[in-house]
Amino acid sequence: MNTQIITIANQKGGVGKTTTCANLGIGLAQAGKKVLLIDGDPQGSLTISLGHPQPDKLPFTLSDAMGRILMDEPLKPGEGILHHPEGVDLMPADIQLSGMEVSLVNAMSRETILRQYLDTVKGQYSHILIDCQPSLGMLTVNALAAANRVIIPVQAEYLPAKGLEQLLQTVNKVKRQINPKLQIDGILLTMVDNRTNFAKEIAALLRETYGSKIKVFATEIPHSVRAKEISAEGKSIFAHDPNGKVAEGYKNLTQEVTKLEKQREKSRASIGR
Template sequence: MKGKIIVCGSQKGGVGKTVTTFNLAYALTSLGKKVLAVDFDSQGNLSTCMGIEDLRNEEKTIGHLMMAEIEDEPIEAVDDFIQNNAGIDFISANVYLSAVDTKLRLEMGAEKMLSNILEPLRNRYDYILIDTAPTLGSLTINALAAADSVIIPVNPQLLAMMGLQDFIKTVSKIRHRINPRFEIAGILLTMCDSRTNLCKVLVEEVNDTFKGQIKVFETCIPTTVKVGEAVYYNMAVEQYSPKSTAGIAYRNFAKELIGYEG
Protein backbone atom coordinates (compact mmCIF):
# COMPACT_ATOMS: atom_id res chain seq x y z
CA MET A 1 0.00 0.00 0.00
CA LYS A 2 1.29 3.42 -0.96
CA GLY A 3 1.96 5.92 1.80
CA LYS A 4 -0.03 9.15 2.11
CA ILE A 5 1.61 12.48 1.32
CA ILE A 6 0.17 15.21 3.55
CA VAL A 7 1.06 18.91 3.52
CA CYS A 8 0.79 21.09 6.58
CA GLY A 9 -0.10 24.36 4.91
CA SER A 10 -1.39 27.86 5.52
CA GLN A 11 -0.68 31.24 4.01
CA LYS A 12 -0.62 32.75 7.49
CA GLY A 13 2.44 32.64 9.70
CA GLY A 14 2.21 32.03 13.44
CA VAL A 15 -0.34 29.23 13.25
CA GLY A 16 1.93 26.44 14.45
CA LYS A 17 2.56 24.75 11.10
CA THR A 18 6.10 23.58 11.78
CA VAL A 19 5.41 22.56 15.37
CA THR A 20 2.37 20.62 14.15
CA THR A 21 4.36 18.82 11.44
CA PHE A 22 7.08 17.91 13.96
CA ASN A 23 4.73 16.73 16.70
CA LEU A 24 2.42 14.89 14.31
CA ALA A 25 5.44 13.07 12.84
CA TYR A 26 6.50 12.01 16.33
CA ALA A 27 2.98 10.95 17.34
CA LEU A 28 2.48 8.88 14.17
CA THR A 29 5.90 7.26 14.68
CA SER A 30 5.06 6.41 18.29
CA LEU A 31 1.83 4.81 17.01
CA GLY A 32 3.93 2.46 14.88
CA LYS A 33 3.80 4.32 11.57
CA LYS A 34 6.82 4.84 9.31
CA VAL A 35 7.11 8.58 8.72
CA LEU A 36 9.21 10.85 6.50
CA ALA A 37 9.08 14.59 7.32
CA VAL A 38 10.16 16.99 4.57
CA ASP A 39 11.19 20.54 5.42
CA PHE A 40 10.05 22.61 2.43
CA ASP A 41 10.64 26.07 3.87
CA SER A 42 13.91 27.90 3.20
CA GLN A 43 13.94 29.13 6.82
CA GLY A 44 14.59 25.52 7.85
CA ASN A 45 12.54 25.67 11.06
CA LEU A 46 11.55 22.01 10.90
CA SER A 47 15.20 21.06 10.36
CA THR A 48 16.09 23.04 13.49
CA CYS A 49 13.37 21.18 15.43
CA MET A 50 15.00 17.97 14.23
CA GLY A 51 18.30 19.02 15.77
CA ILE A 52 20.23 20.44 12.80
CA GLU A 53 22.50 23.06 14.39
CA ASP A 54 24.32 24.53 11.39
CA LEU A 55 21.77 24.80 8.60
CA ARG A 56 23.98 26.89 6.34
CA ASN A 57 26.48 24.09 5.84
CA GLU A 58 23.90 21.41 5.06
CA GLU A 59 24.70 20.14 1.56
CA LYS A 60 22.18 17.35 1.23
CA THR A 61 18.83 19.13 1.53
CA ILE A 62 15.52 19.05 -0.30
CA GLY A 63 16.76 22.16 -2.14
CA HIS A 64 19.67 20.20 -3.61
CA LEU A 65 17.33 17.39 -4.66
CA MET A 66 14.99 19.94 -6.26
CA MET A 67 17.82 21.66 -8.13
CA ALA A 68 19.03 18.31 -9.50
CA GLU A 69 15.47 17.61 -10.66
CA ILE A 70 15.19 21.04 -12.33
CA GLU A 71 18.54 20.62 -14.09
CA ASP A 72 17.71 17.04 -15.16
CA GLU A 73 20.79 15.83 -13.36
CA PRO A 74 20.90 12.27 -12.02
CA ILE A 75 20.10 12.33 -8.31
CA GLU A 76 22.57 10.59 -6.07
CA ALA A 77 21.15 7.99 -3.71
CA VAL A 78 18.17 9.71 -2.08
CA ASP A 79 18.99 7.79 1.10
CA ASP A 80 22.04 10.05 1.51
CA PHE A 81 19.63 12.98 1.97
CA ILE A 82 17.50 11.26 4.62
CA GLN A 83 18.42 11.82 8.27
CA ASN A 84 16.74 10.52 11.43
CA ASN A 85 15.67 12.02 14.74
CA ALA A 86 13.72 10.09 17.40
CA GLY A 87 12.69 7.47 14.85
CA ILE A 88 11.45 10.05 12.33
CA ASP A 89 13.16 10.10 8.94
CA PHE A 90 13.48 13.62 7.57
CA ILE A 91 14.94 15.66 4.72
CA SER A 92 16.27 19.04 5.79
CA ALA A 93 16.06 22.46 4.12
CA ASN A 94 18.02 25.68 4.24
CA VAL A 95 18.31 28.99 2.41
CA TYR A 96 19.39 27.12 -0.77
CA LEU A 97 15.69 26.44 -1.28
CA SER A 98 15.24 30.16 -2.06
CA ALA A 99 17.41 29.73 -5.17
CA VAL A 100 15.19 26.83 -6.19
CA ASP A 101 12.09 29.00 -5.71
CA THR A 102 13.50 31.62 -8.10
CA LYS A 103 14.45 29.02 -10.70
CA LEU A 104 11.09 27.24 -10.56
CA ARG A 105 9.30 30.29 -11.94
CA LEU A 106 11.09 29.85 -15.27
CA GLU A 107 10.67 26.09 -15.63
CA MET A 108 8.27 24.06 -17.73
CA GLY A 109 6.23 21.65 -15.63
CA ALA A 110 7.62 23.37 -12.55
CA GLU A 111 4.78 22.34 -10.25
CA LYS A 112 5.65 18.62 -10.56
CA MET A 113 9.27 18.73 -9.39
CA LEU A 114 8.68 17.76 -5.75
CA SER A 115 6.21 15.07 -6.79
CA ASN A 116 8.92 13.47 -8.98
CA ILE A 117 11.19 13.25 -5.93
CA LEU A 118 8.63 11.96 -3.43
CA GLU A 119 6.61 9.49 -5.53
CA PRO A 120 9.36 6.81 -5.48
CA LEU A 121 9.47 7.10 -1.66
CA ARG A 122 5.76 6.38 -1.12
CA ASN A 123 6.24 2.63 -0.88
CA ARG A 124 8.70 3.03 2.01
CA TYR A 125 6.53 5.15 4.32
CA ASP A 126 3.03 5.20 5.77
CA TYR A 127 3.08 9.00 5.85
CA ILE A 128 5.20 11.67 4.17
CA LEU A 129 4.58 15.02 5.90
CA ILE A 130 5.61 18.27 4.21
CA ASP A 131 6.11 21.51 6.12
CA THR A 132 5.68 24.59 3.92
CA ALA A 133 6.37 28.31 4.09
CA PRO A 134 3.45 30.65 4.96
CA THR A 135 3.13 31.85 1.35
CA LEU A 136 1.41 30.69 -1.82
CA GLY A 137 4.56 30.78 -3.95
CA SER A 138 5.92 28.18 -6.36
CA LEU A 139 7.34 26.02 -3.56
CA THR A 140 4.00 25.72 -1.76
CA ILE A 141 2.24 24.96 -5.05
CA ASN A 142 4.83 22.21 -5.63
CA ALA A 143 4.03 20.75 -2.23
CA LEU A 144 0.27 20.85 -2.82
CA ALA A 145 0.72 19.29 -6.28
CA ALA A 146 2.69 16.40 -4.74
CA ALA A 147 0.25 15.70 -1.89
CA ASP A 148 -2.90 13.67 -1.35
CA SER A 149 -4.25 16.11 1.23
CA VAL A 150 -3.54 19.20 3.30
CA ILE A 151 -3.95 19.89 7.00
CA ILE A 152 -4.69 23.59 7.54
CA PRO A 153 -3.64 24.80 11.01
CA VAL A 154 -5.59 27.81 12.25
CA ASN A 155 -4.74 29.92 15.27
CA PRO A 156 -8.07 31.17 16.68
CA GLN A 157 -6.32 34.20 18.15
CA LEU A 158 -5.15 35.41 14.75
CA LEU A 159 -8.54 36.17 13.22
CA ALA A 160 -9.12 32.64 12.02
CA MET A 161 -10.95 33.54 8.84
CA MET A 162 -8.31 35.86 7.40
CA GLY A 163 -6.49 34.16 4.56
CA LEU A 164 -8.31 30.88 5.06
CA GLN A 165 -10.76 31.40 2.21
CA ASP A 166 -7.93 32.38 -0.17
CA PHE A 167 -5.99 29.26 0.77
CA ILE A 168 -9.07 27.09 0.19
CA LYS A 169 -9.51 28.68 -3.28
CA THR A 170 -5.91 27.79 -4.09
CA VAL A 171 -6.54 24.19 -2.99
CA SER A 172 -9.52 24.08 -5.34
CA LYS A 173 -7.41 25.38 -8.25
CA ILE A 174 -4.69 22.80 -7.54
CA ARG A 175 -7.29 20.02 -7.61
CA HIS A 176 -8.87 21.18 -10.87
CA ARG A 177 -5.71 22.09 -12.77
CA ILE A 178 -2.86 19.92 -11.47
CA ASN A 179 -3.74 17.24 -8.92
CA PRO A 180 -7.27 15.79 -9.13
CA ARG A 181 -6.81 13.47 -6.11
CA PHE A 182 -5.97 16.38 -3.80
CA GLU A 183 -8.29 17.21 -0.91
CA ILE A 184 -8.43 19.02 2.42
CA ALA A 185 -7.86 16.58 5.29
CA GLY A 186 -9.25 19.17 7.67
CA ILE A 187 -8.75 22.34 9.67
CA LEU A 188 -6.73 21.93 12.86
CA LEU A 189 -7.26 24.55 15.57
CA THR A 190 -3.94 25.29 17.26
CA MET A 191 -2.83 27.44 20.19
CA CYS A 192 -6.29 27.27 21.74
CA ASP A 193 -6.73 28.86 25.13
CA SER A 194 -10.08 27.37 26.06
CA ARG A 195 -10.31 29.69 29.08
CA THR A 196 -10.81 32.76 26.88
CA ASN A 197 -14.17 33.70 25.42
CA LEU A 198 -12.52 34.89 22.21
CA CYS A 199 -11.10 31.44 21.56
CA LYS A 200 -14.48 29.80 22.15
CA VAL A 201 -16.23 32.28 19.84
CA LEU A 202 -13.70 31.79 17.03
CA VAL A 203 -13.75 28.00 17.35
CA GLU A 204 -17.54 28.15 16.97
CA GLU A 205 -17.17 30.51 14.02
CA VAL A 206 -14.81 28.13 12.21
CA ASN A 207 -17.13 25.19 12.88
CA ASP A 208 -20.23 27.09 11.73
CA THR A 209 -18.57 28.43 8.58
CA PHE A 210 -17.19 25.14 7.30
CA LYS A 211 -19.63 22.61 8.69
CA GLY A 212 -20.58 20.18 5.96
CA GLN A 213 -17.91 21.54 3.58
CA ILE A 214 -14.58 20.93 5.28
CA LYS A 215 -13.77 18.71 8.21
CA VAL A 216 -12.77 20.57 11.37
CA PHE A 217 -10.76 18.16 13.49
CA GLU A 218 -12.29 17.47 16.88
CA THR A 219 -8.87 17.68 18.50
CA CYS A 220 -7.75 21.22 19.38
CA ILE A 221 -4.12 21.86 20.26
CA PRO A 222 -3.95 23.85 23.51
CA THR A 223 -1.57 26.69 24.27
CA THR A 224 1.18 25.59 26.66
CA VAL A 225 4.75 26.67 27.38
CA LYS A 226 5.77 23.00 27.13
CA VAL A 227 5.59 23.19 23.33
CA GLY A 228 8.21 25.96 23.16
CA GLU A 229 10.38 24.25 25.77
CA ALA A 230 10.27 20.98 23.84
CA VAL A 231 11.28 22.70 20.57
CA TYR A 232 14.22 24.31 22.38
CA TYR A 233 15.48 20.84 23.27
CA ASN A 234 14.76 19.47 19.74
CA MET A 235 12.08 17.21 21.14
CA ALA A 236 8.42 16.61 20.40
CA VAL A 237 6.25 17.79 23.28
CA GLU A 238 5.01 14.23 23.95
CA GLN A 239 8.63 13.12 24.21
CA TYR A 240 9.63 16.05 26.41
CA SER A 241 6.59 16.04 28.70
CA PRO A 242 4.40 12.95 28.16
CA LYS A 243 1.63 14.21 30.47
CA SER A 244 1.38 17.70 28.98
CA THR A 245 -1.98 18.63 27.48
CA ALA A 246 -0.40 19.47 24.11
CA GLY A 247 1.45 16.15 23.93
CA ILE A 248 -1.76 14.25 24.60
CA ALA A 249 -3.59 16.43 22.06
CA TYR A 250 -1.07 15.74 19.28
CA ARG A 251 -1.32 12.02 19.96
CA ASN A 252 -5.12 12.24 19.80
CA PHE A 253 -4.85 14.25 16.60
CA ALA A 254 -2.61 11.56 15.05
CA LYS A 255 -5.22 8.92 15.95
CA GLU A 256 -7.97 11.09 14.49
CA LEU A 257 -5.98 11.58 11.28
CA ILE A 258 -5.33 7.85 10.92
CA GLY A 259 -9.06 7.28 11.34
CA TYR A 260 -9.75 9.89 8.67
CA GLU A 261 -7.20 8.41 6.27
CA GLY A 262 -8.73 4.99 6.85
Protein backbone atom coordinates in the same frame (compact mmCIF):
# COMPACT_ATOMS: atom_id res chain seq x y z
CA MET B 1 2.56 0.90 -0.22
CA ASN B 2 -0.06 3.58 -0.74
CA THR B 3 1.84 6.48 0.81
CA GLN B 4 -0.24 9.16 2.50
CA ILE B 5 1.25 12.54 1.65
CA ILE B 6 0.04 15.28 3.98
CA THR B 7 0.85 18.94 3.42
CA ILE B 8 0.62 21.30 6.39
CA ALA B 9 -0.20 24.70 4.97
CA ASN B 10 -1.33 28.18 5.91
CA GLN B 11 0.14 31.32 4.40
CA LYS B 12 -0.29 33.04 7.73
CA GLY B 13 2.91 32.93 9.76
CA GLY B 14 3.28 31.48 13.23
CA VAL B 15 0.10 29.41 13.36
CA GLY B 16 1.74 26.12 14.36
CA LYS B 17 2.51 24.49 10.99
CA THR B 18 6.03 23.39 11.90
CA THR B 19 5.07 22.28 15.41
CA THR B 20 2.21 20.24 13.94
CA CYS B 21 4.40 18.70 11.24
CA ALA B 22 7.02 17.55 13.75
CA ASN B 23 4.65 16.27 16.41
CA LEU B 24 2.06 14.67 14.15
CA GLY B 25 4.95 13.04 12.30
CA ILE B 26 6.50 11.66 15.47
CA GLY B 27 3.02 10.71 16.73
CA LEU B 28 2.50 8.66 13.57
CA ALA B 29 5.93 7.05 13.97
CA GLN B 30 5.01 6.06 17.53
CA ALA B 31 1.87 4.49 16.12
CA GLY B 32 4.10 2.27 14.00
CA LYS B 33 4.05 4.23 10.75
CA LYS B 34 7.08 4.79 8.55
CA VAL B 35 7.36 8.56 8.35
CA LEU B 36 9.35 11.04 6.29
CA LEU B 37 9.13 14.74 7.10
CA ILE B 38 9.92 17.27 4.40
CA ASP B 39 11.03 20.73 5.41
CA GLY B 40 9.54 22.91 2.70
CA ASP B 41 10.47 26.22 4.30
CA PRO B 42 13.74 28.02 3.45
CA GLN B 43 13.81 29.19 7.08
CA GLY B 44 14.52 25.57 8.00
CA SER B 45 12.41 25.74 11.17
CA LEU B 46 11.45 22.08 11.02
CA THR B 47 15.08 21.12 10.45
CA ILE B 48 16.16 23.27 13.40
CA SER B 49 13.39 21.97 15.64
CA LEU B 50 14.48 18.40 14.92
CA GLY B 51 17.98 18.97 16.22
CA HIS B 52 19.91 20.66 13.41
CA PRO B 53 20.41 24.24 14.59
CA GLN B 54 22.50 25.19 11.55
CA PRO B 55 20.70 23.91 8.45
CA ASP B 56 23.06 25.77 6.09
CA LYS B 57 25.92 23.55 7.36
CA LEU B 58 24.16 20.39 6.19
CA PRO B 59 25.71 18.80 3.11
CA PHE B 60 22.43 18.08 1.31
CA THR B 61 19.02 19.69 1.64
CA LEU B 62 15.70 19.83 -0.21
CA SER B 63 16.98 22.43 -2.64
CA ASP B 64 19.70 19.97 -3.71
CA ALA B 65 17.13 17.20 -4.13
CA MET B 66 14.78 19.41 -6.17
CA GLY B 67 17.76 20.72 -8.14
CA ARG B 68 18.61 17.16 -9.18
CA ILE B 69 15.08 16.68 -10.47
CA LEU B 70 15.22 20.00 -12.33
CA MET B 71 18.52 19.05 -13.93
CA ASP B 72 17.39 15.49 -14.62
CA GLU B 73 20.26 14.15 -12.53
CA PRO B 74 20.00 10.94 -10.51
CA LEU B 75 19.64 10.74 -6.74
CA LYS B 76 21.18 7.94 -4.67
CA PRO B 77 18.62 5.99 -2.61
CA GLY B 78 17.79 8.02 0.49
CA GLU B 79 20.34 10.67 -0.41
CA GLY B 80 20.47 13.48 2.13
CA ILE B 81 17.73 12.03 4.33
CA LEU B 82 18.47 12.40 8.05
CA HIS B 83 17.25 10.16 10.86
CA HIS B 84 15.77 11.53 14.07
CA PRO B 85 16.14 9.46 17.25
CA GLU B 86 12.36 9.50 17.79
CA GLY B 87 11.85 7.41 14.69
CA VAL B 88 11.16 9.78 11.82
CA ASP B 89 13.24 10.61 8.77
CA LEU B 90 13.78 14.17 7.61
CA MET B 91 14.65 15.87 4.35
CA PRO B 92 16.02 19.13 5.74
CA ALA B 93 15.87 22.61 4.25
CA ASP B 94 18.06 25.65 4.39
CA ILE B 95 17.98 29.15 2.98
CA GLN B 96 19.10 27.89 -0.45
CA LEU B 97 15.55 26.70 -0.93
CA SER B 98 14.43 30.30 -1.38
CA GLY B 99 16.40 30.31 -4.65
CA MET B 100 14.23 27.40 -5.76
CA GLU B 101 11.17 29.69 -5.95
CA VAL B 102 13.07 31.62 -8.63
CA SER B 103 14.46 28.56 -10.44
CA LEU B 104 10.98 27.10 -10.66
CA VAL B 105 9.48 30.09 -12.42
CA ASN B 106 10.85 29.11 -15.81
CA ALA B 107 11.11 25.38 -15.28
CA MET B 108 9.16 22.80 -17.21
CA SER B 109 6.52 21.12 -14.97
CA ARG B 110 7.41 23.64 -12.33
CA GLU B 111 4.47 22.71 -10.07
CA THR B 112 5.45 19.07 -9.81
CA ILE B 113 9.19 19.11 -9.04
CA LEU B 114 8.59 18.20 -5.39
CA ARG B 115 6.13 15.50 -6.40
CA GLN B 116 8.72 14.04 -8.76
CA TYR B 117 11.25 14.03 -5.94
CA LEU B 118 8.81 12.31 -3.58
CA ASP B 119 8.12 9.68 -6.25
CA THR B 120 11.76 8.62 -5.86
CA VAL B 121 11.52 8.09 -2.08
CA LYS B 122 7.91 7.34 -1.21
CA GLY B 123 8.25 3.59 -1.61
CA GLN B 124 10.02 3.56 1.75
CA TYR B 125 7.28 5.36 3.68
CA SER B 126 3.66 5.01 4.75
CA HIS B 127 3.42 8.74 5.50
CA ILE B 128 5.15 11.84 4.19
CA LEU B 129 4.41 15.17 5.88
CA ILE B 130 5.40 18.44 4.23
CA ASP B 131 5.92 21.61 6.26
CA CYS B 132 5.24 24.78 4.24
CA GLN B 133 6.54 28.28 4.53
CA PRO B 134 4.01 31.03 5.25
CA SER B 135 3.25 31.96 1.65
CA LEU B 136 1.21 30.74 -1.28
CA GLY B 137 4.22 30.81 -3.62
CA MET B 138 5.63 28.11 -5.87
CA LEU B 139 6.99 25.99 -3.00
CA THR B 140 3.57 25.76 -1.38
CA VAL B 141 1.98 25.01 -4.75
CA ASN B 142 4.57 22.23 -5.17
CA ALA B 143 3.67 20.88 -1.72
CA LEU B 144 -0.04 20.90 -2.59
CA ALA B 145 0.61 19.30 -5.96
CA ALA B 146 2.58 16.51 -4.28
CA ALA B 147 0.04 15.71 -1.55
CA ASN B 148 -3.18 13.79 -1.31
CA ARG B 149 -4.18 15.51 1.94
CA VAL B 150 -3.93 18.98 3.49
CA ILE B 151 -4.10 20.01 7.13
CA ILE B 152 -4.63 23.71 7.84
CA PRO B 153 -3.49 24.85 11.28
CA VAL B 154 -5.28 27.98 12.43
CA GLN B 155 -4.29 29.89 15.49
CA ALA B 156 -7.36 30.27 17.64
CA GLU B 157 -6.40 33.76 18.64
CA TYR B 158 -7.25 35.62 15.46
CA LEU B 159 -10.16 35.68 13.12
CA PRO B 160 -8.65 33.87 10.16
CA ALA B 161 -11.51 34.29 7.71
CA LYS B 162 -9.98 36.21 4.84
CA GLY B 163 -6.63 34.47 4.59
CA LEU B 164 -8.36 31.14 4.84
CA GLU B 165 -10.55 31.94 1.85
CA GLN B 166 -7.44 32.63 -0.25
CA LEU B 167 -5.79 29.41 0.89
CA LEU B 168 -8.90 27.40 0.04
CA GLN B 169 -8.98 28.97 -3.42
CA THR B 170 -5.34 27.95 -3.97
CA VAL B 171 -6.05 24.41 -2.77
CA ASN B 172 -9.04 24.14 -5.09
CA LYS B 173 -7.11 25.50 -8.03
CA VAL B 174 -4.31 22.97 -7.51
CA LYS B 175 -6.93 20.25 -7.16
CA ARG B 176 -8.68 21.24 -10.40
CA GLN B 177 -5.62 21.87 -12.51
CA ILE B 178 -2.85 19.62 -11.26
CA ASN B 179 -3.83 17.20 -8.54
CA PRO B 180 -7.41 15.87 -8.48
CA LYS B 181 -6.56 13.52 -5.57
CA LEU B 182 -6.04 16.40 -3.17
CA GLN B 183 -8.41 16.46 -0.18
CA ILE B 184 -8.59 18.80 2.78
CA ASP B 185 -8.38 16.72 5.95
CA GLY B 186 -9.40 19.64 8.08
CA ILE B 187 -8.73 22.81 9.94
CA LEU B 188 -6.75 22.33 13.14
CA LEU B 189 -7.15 24.86 15.92
CA THR B 190 -3.80 25.49 17.57
CA MET B 191 -2.54 27.38 20.62
CA VAL B 192 -5.97 27.27 22.16
CA ASP B 193 -6.16 29.08 25.46
CA ASN B 194 -8.89 27.37 27.39
CA ARG B 195 -9.09 30.16 29.91
CA THR B 196 -10.94 32.30 27.39
CA ASN B 197 -14.04 31.72 25.32
CA PHE B 198 -12.30 33.06 22.27
CA ALA B 199 -11.22 29.71 20.91
CA LYS B 200 -14.72 28.34 21.34
CA GLU B 201 -16.14 31.31 19.47
CA ILE B 202 -13.65 30.95 16.64
CA ALA B 203 -14.21 27.21 16.42
CA ALA B 204 -17.96 27.84 16.28
CA LEU B 205 -17.49 30.51 13.62
CA LEU B 206 -15.26 28.24 11.54
CA ARG B 207 -17.73 25.39 11.77
CA GLU B 208 -20.56 27.70 10.85
CA THR B 209 -18.71 29.21 7.87
CA TYR B 210 -16.93 26.16 6.48
CA GLY B 211 -18.40 23.20 8.37
CA SER B 212 -20.51 22.01 5.47
CA LYS B 213 -17.42 21.83 3.25
CA ILE B 214 -14.47 21.31 5.55
CA LYS B 215 -13.95 19.38 8.72
CA VAL B 216 -12.70 21.19 11.77
CA PHE B 217 -10.74 18.61 13.74
CA ALA B 218 -12.36 17.68 17.06
CA THR B 219 -8.86 17.83 18.52
CA GLU B 220 -7.70 21.28 19.51
CA ILE B 221 -4.04 21.87 20.38
CA PRO B 222 -3.81 23.78 23.67
CA HIS B 223 -1.49 26.68 24.22
CA SER B 224 1.44 25.81 26.48
CA VAL B 225 4.90 27.20 27.11
CA ARG B 226 6.13 23.59 27.06
CA ALA B 227 5.35 23.55 23.32
CA LYS B 228 7.45 26.65 22.81
CA GLU B 229 10.44 24.99 24.44
CA ILE B 230 10.68 21.97 22.17
CA SER B 231 12.19 23.59 19.13
CA ALA B 232 15.33 24.50 21.10
CA GLU B 233 15.49 20.94 22.46
CA GLY B 234 15.36 19.18 19.10
CA LYS B 235 12.72 16.81 20.44
CA SER B 236 9.00 16.23 20.15
CA ILE B 237 6.48 17.20 22.78
CA PHE B 238 6.14 13.47 23.53
CA ALA B 239 9.77 13.38 24.68
CA HIS B 240 9.81 16.83 26.27
CA ASP B 241 6.55 16.81 28.21
CA PRO B 242 4.94 13.40 27.71
CA ASN B 243 2.18 13.88 30.25
CA GLY B 244 1.29 17.43 29.26
CA LYS B 245 -1.81 18.60 27.45
CA VAL B 246 -0.02 19.42 24.17
CA ALA B 247 1.32 15.86 23.96
CA GLU B 248 -2.21 14.63 24.58
CA GLY B 249 -3.47 16.98 21.84
CA TYR B 250 -1.01 15.70 19.25
CA LYS B 251 -1.72 12.12 20.27
CA ASN B 252 -5.43 12.71 19.68
CA LEU B 253 -4.70 14.42 16.37
CA THR B 254 -2.61 11.41 15.30
CA GLN B 255 -5.59 9.18 16.04
CA GLU B 256 -8.00 11.44 14.13
CA VAL B 257 -5.69 11.51 11.13
CA THR B 258 -5.31 7.72 11.00
CA LYS B 259 -9.05 7.27 11.56
CA LEU B 260 -9.77 9.49 8.53
CA GLU B 261 -7.46 7.30 6.49
CA LYS B 262 -9.27 4.13 7.51
CA GLN B 263 -12.66 5.68 6.74
CA ARG B 264 -11.50 6.69 3.27
CA GLU B 265 -10.03 3.22 2.66
CA LYS B 266 -13.34 1.67 3.66
CA SER B 267 -15.38 3.94 1.42
CA ARG B 268 -13.00 3.30 -1.48
CA ALA B 269 -13.33 -0.42 -0.90
CA SER B 270 -17.13 -0.22 -0.85
CA ILE B 271 -17.18 1.83 -4.06
CA GLY B 272 -14.90 -0.77 -5.60
CA ARG B 273 -17.31 -3.58 -4.76
